[in-house]
Amino acid sequence: MDAIETVLAMLLAVVGSAYLVRLLPVAVPLPLMQIALGFVVAAFSRHGIALDPEFFFLLFLPPLLFLDGWRIPKSGLLRDRGVILQLALGLVVFTVLGMGLLIHWMIPAMPLPVAFALAAIISPTDPVAVSAIASRTPIPKRLMHILEGESLLNDASGLVCFRFAVAAALTGTFSLTSATLTFVWLVAGGIGMGVGVTLLIALAQRWLTRHFGEPSGSPILVNLLMPFGAYLLAEHLNASGILAAVAAGVTMSYVELGGHALAATRIQRSAVWDTVQFSLNGVMFVLLGEQLPSILKGARASLEAVGHVNPWWLVLYAFAITLGLMVLRFAWVWTALKLTLFRKSRMGHDAAPPHWRLLLATSLAGARGAITLAGVMTLPLFMPGGQPFPARDLTIFLASAVILLSLLAASIGLPRILSGVDFPEDSEESQEEDRAREVAANAAIAAIERAQIELMSTSVDADLYPQAASRVIALYRHRLVEHTEVEQARQFRKLDMAEKALRMAALHAERKAIFNLARHDHISDETARKLVREIDLSETRFR
Known part of the structure; x- marks a missing residue:
């Protein structure tokens, strides 16, 4: 050798x-x-x-x-x-x-x-x-x-x-x-x-x-x-x-x-x-x-x-x-x-x-x-x-x-x-994460409202943006409600875990379907790679 x-x-x-x-x-x-x-x-x-x-x-x-x-x-x-x-x-x-x-x-x-x-x-x-x-x-x-x-x-x-x-x-x-x-x-x-x-x-x-x-x-x-x-x-x-x-x-x-x-x-x-x-x-x-x-x-x-x-x-x-x-x-x-x-x-x-x-x-x-x-x-x-x-x-x-x-x-x-040995959890770190999520969610909602107004003034399909904005804002409202009270926060965290499990199952099924389409030449390799990358990024976020 x-x-x-x-x-x-x-x-x-x-x-x-x-x-x-x-x-x-x-x-x-x-x-x-x-x-x-x-x-x-x-x-x-x-x-x-x-x-x-x-x-x-x-x-x-x-x-x-x-x-x-x-x-x-x-x-x-x-x-x-x-x-x-x-x-x-x-x-x-x-x-x-x-x-x-x-x-x-x-x-x-x-x-x-x-x-x-x-x-x-x-x-x-x-x-x-x-x-x-x-x-x-x-x-x-x-x-x-x-x-x-x-x-x-x-x-x-x-x-x-x-x-x-x-x-x-x-x-x-x-x-x-x-x-x-x-x-x-x-x-x-x-x-x-x-x-x-x-x-x-x-x-x-x-x-x-x-x-x-x-x-x-x-x-x-x-x-x-x-x-x-x-x-x-x-x-x-x-x-x-x-x-x-x-x-x-x-x-x-x-x-x-x-x-x-x-x-x-x-x-x-x-x-x-x-x-x-x-x-x-x-x-x-x-x-x-x-x-x-x-x-x-x-x-x-x-x-x-x-x-x-x-x-x-x-x-x-x-x-x-x-x-x-x-x-x-x-x-x-x-x-x-x-x-x-x-x-x-x-x-x-x-x-x-x-x-x-x-x-x-x-x-x-x-x-x-x-x-x-x-x-x-x-x-x-x-x-x-x-x-x-x-x-x-x-x-x-x-x-x-x-x-x-x-x-x-x-x-x-x-x-x-x-x-x-039972070591206590670092409550300060979790509180820090909660505060950061709250600030980020508020900033995101404000940005969506501004972007909605700008896009409505320049687009021919202006009636679509209020509906789209409400759907996106709903996701961030969920984060804000999550941190209002301790009991509510615990309940929402459990809901998040359940949602995560369902989303992961859905993403796995999506990826399997895309690969199956590519194997049977129903879509091109380029399209398959693009869609799988989007799914992979979503899975990385939830993991």
Whole structure:
């Protein structure tokens, strides 16, 4: 199996993994299934994939970080900013220092800068992995928002620390003053480049669309290239491309609120980005499984060089590092919670402590994943003098083992910890949705009344518009009545659910009839595609 066939097999493994996890009777995280399939691909591959660290980093990280920044709930990020910053910045530094010293103490053969590099790259958490587990284990929305916000910021902070540690390993020197100044420029420059590139591209797209129209597919392609442009420009100016990609994604979420993109573009763009996210995450984990045999072989060679012939030392190191991460995370979360409650009590606020299971779940939910894997794969192959980078294979193996063990711990532990816990619904979120629907319905009714008057003055069939307007307004009146009183609202919600079920049955019958007409050549393929698309959009709305 040559390189191209191996890549195609890996993509097929990504597709197959999504079906296999649904067939298994037990809950297996999707990343673990993809790693296992990657290992199978390696068994049938003669040459494997030769990784270029810089190319790997550029291909995978910018779009994933951009998408994280774009889709992160901004209201939750701002509401829980204190907790998120404590986890994303304070916990990362705490983890790098604590785990770096622990790793160097356990493995003296690993130089201290390399130990810090390993600690830095295993500090970021992965919300995609936790979301895969949460699909079968209900996790409170607010906790998920905190975990997503933490991962968005600790990706950047962990990777910046990793960059400093690798630089120290390559040069053998570390200056706190120089590192501080460099850090300030990395952060400021990276964020500035990400915001600037996104705004500039958005303004250029808006001007071109206003004067020349919007070519089909062009805005989506520009959107896909945006994170790479922000990343490369920032790196060219020696700023942080990582932060540039994150900042570009966050800025894009605010640009999108302008509502300038066409509805069809938004629908197609969302589908394209879902595919990109699924593919890149999946390929990375399959790639990890494909690389595991060679990584394990190199790790054993690194240990044998210092006299540890028994391969079980690798297992011991992996478990010790994973357990150390969990202990440090629990200690930080518990201490931060105690300080927060103490500060609120001093201010006169009565704050009830969260359920102890929720505290333990927050500690266990710090599963590692795609960012850790992408980052550790970028370790240099050689030192400036030409000698191999010290303990590179061992570092990659330990980071990979931490990913596996943290995913296993979360997939096994979270369902048991949260089983039977009754978490209250977020009433504020439902009230917010109700208010938004009410405002939108009132705006729609006003627009229909204005449009009716305008169309009646210019159309020869003016008598049709009052009847049409009353039918459309009736739909929006239903929404307004729905939120008048609590009991009425509950009754209308039940009515909506019943209506949804009937509409779904009707849409399925419509689609089946259209396909049947097309199969028997009663309508053209073009007409069939147009009508099926309308039905699909309606079904998407009701789902």
